[in-house]
Amino acid sequence: MDLSSIEIFLAVASDRSVTKAAKAVGRVPSNVTTRIQQLEEDLGACLFSRDGKKMTLTREGETFLAYANRLMALALEARQAVRPLAPSGTLRVGTMESTAASRLPAALTQFNQMWPDVSLHLTMGASRDLARNVLADVLDCALIARPPKTMREEDLDFDAELEALEMETVFVEDLLIVLPSGHPAIKSAADLRVGSLAALEPGCTYRRIAENWARKTSALSTSELGSYHAILASVATGNTAGVMPRSVLDLMHWPTAVQTHQLGPVETLLVYRKDDCPSAFSAFHEVLGATKGRDVRLAAN
Amino acid sequence: MDLSSIEIFLAVASDRSVTKAAKAVGRVPSNVTTRIQQLEEDLGACLFSRDGKKMTLTREGETFLAYANRLMALALEARQAVRPLAPSGTLRVGTMESTAASRLPAALTQFNQMWPDVSLHLTMGASRDLARNVLADVLDCALIARPPKTMREEDLDFDAELEALEMETVFVEDLLIVLPSGHPAIKSAADLRVGSLAALEPGCTYRRIAENWARKTSALSTSELGSYHAILASVATGNTAGVMPRSVLDLMHWPTAVQTHQLGPVETLLVYRKDDCPSAFSAFHEVLGATKGRDVRLAAN
DNA sequence: GCTTTAATTCCGGAAAAGAGATTTTTCATT
DNA sequence: AATGAAAAATCTCTTTTCCGGAATTAAAGC
Numbered sequence: 001m002d003l004s005s006i007e008i009f010l011a012v013a014s015d016r017s018v019t020k021a022a023k024a025v026g027r028v029p030s031n032v033t034t035r036i037q038q039l040e041e042d043l044g045a046c047l048f049s050r051d052g053k054k055m056t057l058t059r060e061g062e063t064f065l066a067y068a069n070r071l072m073a074l075a076l077e078a079r080q081a082v083r084p085l086a087p088s089g090t091l092r093v094g095t096m097e098s099t100a101a102s103r104l105p106a107a108l109t110q111f112n113q114m115w116p117d118v119s120l121h122l123t124m125g126a127s128r129d130l131a132r133n134v135l136a137d138v139l140d141c142a143l144i145a146r147p148p149k150t151m152r153e154e155d156l157d158f159d160a161e162l163e164a165l166e167m168e169t170v171f172v173e174d175l176l177i178v179l180p181s182g183h184p185a186i187k188s189a190a191d192l193r194v195g196s197l198a199a200l201e202p203g204c205t206y207r208r209i210a211e212n213w214a215r216k217t218s219a220l221s222t223s224e225l226g227s228y229h230a231i232l233a234s235v236a237t238g239n240t241a242g243v244m245p246r247s248v249l250d251l252m253h254w255p256t257a258v259q260t261h262q263l264g265p266v267e268t269l270l271v272y273r274k275d276d277c278p279s280a281f282s283a284f285h286e287v288l289g290a291t292k293g294r295d296v297r298l299a300a301n
Numbered sequence: 302m303d304l305s306s307i308e309i310f311l312a313v314a315s316d317r318s319v320t321k322a323a324k325a326v327g328r329v330p331s332n333v334t335t336r337i338q339q340l341e342e343d344l345g346a347c348l349f350s351r352d353g354k355k356m357t358l359t360r361e362g363e364t365f366l367a368y369a370n371r372l373m374a375l376a377l378e379a380r381q382a383v384r385p386l387a388p389s390g391t392l393r394v395g396t397m398e399s400t401a402a403s404r405l406p407a408a409l410t411q412f413n414q415m416w417p418d419v420s421l422h423l424t425m426g427a428s429r430d431l432a433r434n435v436l437a438d439v440l441d442c443a444l445i446a447r448p449p450k451t452m453r454e455e456d457l458d459f460d461a462e463l464e465a466l467e468m469e470t471v472f473v474e475d476l477l478i479v480l481p482s483g484h485p486a487i488k489s490a491a492d493l494r495v496g497s498l499a500a501l502e503p504g505c506t507y508r509r510i511a512e513n514w515a516r517k518t519s520a521l522s523t524s525e526l527g528s529y530h531a532i533l534a535s536v537a538t539g540n541t542a543g544v545m546p547r548s549v550l551d552l553m554h555w556p557t558a559v560q561t562h563q564l565g566p567v568e569t570l571l572v573y574r575k576d577d578c579p580s581a582f583s584a585f586h587e588v589l590g591a592t593k594g595r596d597v598r599l600a601a602n
Numbered sequence: 603g604c605t606t607t608a609a610t611t612c613c614g615g616a617a618a619a620g621a622g623a624t625t626t627t628t629c630a631t632t
Numbered sequence: 633a634a635t636g637a638a639a640a641a642t643c644t645c646t647t648t649t650c651c652g653g654a655a656t657t658a659a660a661g662c
Contacts, residue, residue: 001376002303019608028652033610035650045383052659053608060383067379074375075302078368082346082361320639329621334641336619353628354639604662611656618649625642632635 003075005039006068008032009047013065015172016055023172023265024292073110076290080114080283087280088117094130094142095122097200097228099268102247103171104143107291111284118280126203131161134271140281141272143170145205148266151212162271170292171268173245175206177213178231179259180238186261190217197222198231198240206266210243213263228252304376306340307369309333310348314366316473317356324473324566325593374411377591381415381584388581389418395431395443396423398501398529400569403548404472405444408592412585419581427504432462435572441582442573444471446506449567452513463572471593472569474546476507478514479532480560481539487562491518498523499532499541507567511544514564529553 011021012032022029040047047061057065095104100122112120123133127144134142146169152159179186179194186192197220199207207222214220223240225231231242232252249260270288272281312322313333323330341348348362358366396405401423409421424434428445435443447470453460480487480495487493498521500508508523515521524541526532532543533553546567550559571589573582 001380002305004303017608018610029609030611030653031651037610043380043383045385047383050609055609060385064379064383067375067382071372071375071379074368074372078365078372079302079344081368082344082348082365084346084361318639319641330640331622331642332620338641351640356640606661607659609656609658612654614651614653616649616651618647620647621645623642623644625640627640628638630635630637632633 001039001042003072005035006071008035009039009064010068010072012036012048012055013057013061013068018055020172020174020265023169023267026169072290076110076287077114079286079290083279083283085279086117087115087278087283089278089280090119090121091141091278091280091284092121092123092139093284094125094133094139094144096127096130096143096145096204096268097124098173098206098245098248099143099171100124101228102245102251103268103292107288110291111287114287115280115283118283120284126201127205128158128203131158131165131271134165134273135161137273140276140278141270141284144269144271145173146267146269147205148209148264151205151208162269164274165271166274167269167271169267170270170288171247173247173266173268175209175263175266176244176246176249177210177261177263178235178242178244178249179261180235180241181258182238183241183259185259188217189214189220192218192220192241194220194241195239196220196241197243198225198234199223199243200225200227200231206243206245209263209266302340302343304373306336307372309336310340310365311369311373313337313349313356314358314362314369318354319356321473321475321566324470324568327470373591377411377588378415380587380591384580384584386580387418388416388579388584390579390581391420391422392442392579392581392585393422393424393440394585395426395434395440395445397428397431397444397446397505397569398425399474399507399546399549400444400472401425402529403546403552404569404593408589411592412588415588416581416584419584421585427502428506429459429504432459432466432572435466435574436462438574441577441579442571442585445570445572446474447568447570448506449510449565452509463570465575466572467575468570468572470568471571471589472548474548474567474569476510476564476567477545477547477550478511478562478564479536479543479545479550480562481536481542482559483539484542484560486560489518490515490521493519493521493542495521495542496540497521497542498544499526499535500524500544501526501528501532507544507546510564510567 008021008025011024012018015021015024018029018032022032036048045060046058047064048055049058108120123139130139130142130144133139147155147158183193197210197214199210199222201224211222223234225234228244228248231244232254234240235242270285309322309326312325313319316322316325319330319333323333337349344365346361347359348365349356350359413421424440431440431443431445434440448456448459484494498511498515500511500523502525512523524535526535529545529549532545533555535541536543571586
C-alpha cells in the first residue's frame with residue numbers, strides 16, 4: 001500500500017470513472033485499473049462494484065475512502081512539518097472563477113492553517129490573462145484551463161506562452177452546457193432552443209470552447225455575465241444556455257435536476273515560470289497536489 | 302513516499318543502525334541506505350545525522366518520526382477496517398518471556414482495542430516447547446528465537462520442526478551477557494569472574510546460546526531462575542552473569558549503567574502452521590507487522 | 603442491432619528495487 | 633600513531649515491478 005495507490009484510489013472514487021481518474025493523476029487507464037486491483041488484493045477486500053461501466057464504491061470502499069483521505073492529509077502534514085525553511089512572504093496566485101469556487105476552498109484552508117506567515121494574494125481572471133501575468137511576473141503561478149488541441153492550433157500566441165511556462169495538470173473538469181428546465185435533450189448546438197449562451201468574459205477558455213462548439217451549427221450570440229451564479233440565474237429565465245464545469249454546477253445545489261450536455265473534459269493546469277520556485281510556491285504546489293480530487297466531494301457531504 | 306520506506310525509516314530510527322534495521326525488515330543494508338537517502342531526498346530534509354557509525358535522528362527526523370508512527374498506525378487501522386470478515390473466537394499465542402515483556406505490549410493493546418471479540422490466550426514458554434505446541438495444534442502461532450546456524454546443525458530435530466512450520470522474522474534482538482557492576486570488561490567467557498550464568502529454563506534458546514559460548518573457554522554452572530527480574534537481581538548480588546536481550550534490559554531502567562557483553566543478534570520468528578490461517582491470526586499477524594520496531598522506543602519515551 | 607464509449611487484459615519496453623562485492627570511514631586496541 | 637574490525641556508503645548487476653500502448657470485452661445509447 002503506497003501513497004500513490006491511494007491517490008489513484010481517491011481519483012477513481014471521486015470521478016467514479018477510471019478514464020477520468022487516469023487523466024487527473026496523469027496516467028493511462030490500464031494502469032489505474034491495475035493499481036486499483038492491486039490495492040483490492042492487498043487489502044483483501046473489494047473497493048468498487050463494477051456495475052456496467054460505472055465504478056461505485058462498495059461499503060468497504062466507503063470506509064476505506066475516509067482512511068485514504070486521512071492518510072493523504074497526514075502524509076502532507078508530515079511533509080510540511082519537515083520542510084527545512086518555513087515559507088513566508090507573499091504568494092500571488094491567479095485562478096479561474098470556477099476553480100476558485102469548486103476546487104480551491106479546501107486547499108486554501110489547509111495552506112492557510114499550515115503557513116499563516118504567507119500572505120496569499122488571489123486574483124481571478126480568464127486563462128489567457130492569467131498566463132500572461134505569470135509570464136510577466138505579476139503572478140507567481142496560476143490555475144488555468146488548457147484549451148483542446150484544435151483550439152491551440154488556432155491561437156498560436158497562447159500556445160507559445162504556455163510552452164514558455166512550466167505546467168502540470170491538477171484537475172480535469174467536465175465542461176457542460178446547462179439548459180433551462182424543460183428544454184429537450186440536445187445532440188448538437190443545432191438543437192438549442194435558446195436565444196444566447198451565457199458565459200464569462202471573452203478571454204475565458206470555457207466560453208471560447210462553447211462558442212466554437214456552437215458556431216459549427218448555429219449562430220448564437222453570447223451574453224456576458226459576471227459570475228456563475230449570474231449565469232445560472234440567467235439560465236433559469238429560460239432563454240439562455242449556460243457554460244460551466246460540472247464541479248461548479250454540483251456546488252450550487254440547484255433545486256431541480258437540470259438538463260445538461262457534455263462538451264468534454266478540459267484540463268486545469270497549474271502554470272508557473274520555469275526558473276523561479278520560491279519556498280511558498282513549493283508548499284502551495286504540494287498542498288494542491290495532496291488535496292486534489294477531495295474537495296468537491298467533501299463539500300457535497 | 303510509500304509505507305515501506307516508512308517502515309524502513311522506523312527500523313533505522315529505533316535501532317540507530319542500518320545493519321540491524323536491515324535484518325529487522327528482511328532486507329540488505331545497502332538497500333536500507335538507499336531507501337533512507339531516497340526518503341530524505343523526497344522530503345527535502347535530512348532525517349539522520351551520520352556521526353561516525355551511528356545514525357542519530359536530526360531535529361527534522363524526530364518530528365518525522367512522530368508522523369511516521371501515526372501513518373503506520375492509520376494505515377493499519379484502514380487495513381483492519383475493511384477486513385471482510387471480522388475476526389472472533391480464540392487465538393492461542395505462544396511467546397518467550399522476553400518478547401512478551403519488551404515487544405508485545407503495544408501490539409497486544411492495539412489488537413485488543415481493534416478486535417475485542419477475539420479472546421487472546423497468551424502462553425509463555427521456551428522456544429522449543431512453543432514450536433512443538435504450534436505443530437501439535439495446541440497453539441495457533443508462537444514467537445520464538447531462531448538458534449544460530451551452528452546450533453541448528455547440532456539439533457536437527459528442532460531444525461526439522463521449524464522447517465515444517467511457516468516462519469517469518471519479526472524482531473532482531475541483541476543478546477547480552479549482563480555483568481555485575483564493577484566487573485571488568487570481557488572479551489570471552491574466559492574473562493568472567495563470576496560463579497555462574499543466570500538464565501531461564503533449559504529449553505530457552507538464549508540460555509543455550511550463552512551456555513554454548515561459555516563452555517568454549519570456561520566451565521560455568523547455570524543457575525536457573527524464573528524471570529528476567531530474578532536474573533537481574535541475581536546479577537546485582539555480584540556472583541552471576543545474566544543472559545537477556547538488550548530490549549529487555551532497556552525496559553528495566555536499572556539504576557547504574559551496567560556492563561554488558563554482546564553475544565550477537567538473534568532473530569525472533571513468528572511461526573505458524575502452513576495450512577491453517579484463521580481470520581484472527583491474519584489480523585494478529587498484520588498488527589504485529591505494523592507495530593514492530595515501535596514498542597521499546599515508545600515505552601522508553 | 604449497430605455504434606460508441608469505457609473498462610479490462612495482454613504484452614513489450616523502461617524504470618526502479620534488491621542483492622552482492624567493493625570501498626571508505628570510524629572506532630577500538632595495541 | 634598504527635592496525636584491525638565493523639559499519640555505512642557506493643557501485644554494479646540482476647530481478648522485479650511499473651507504465652504505456654494495442655487488442656479485447658462488455659455495456660450503454662441510438
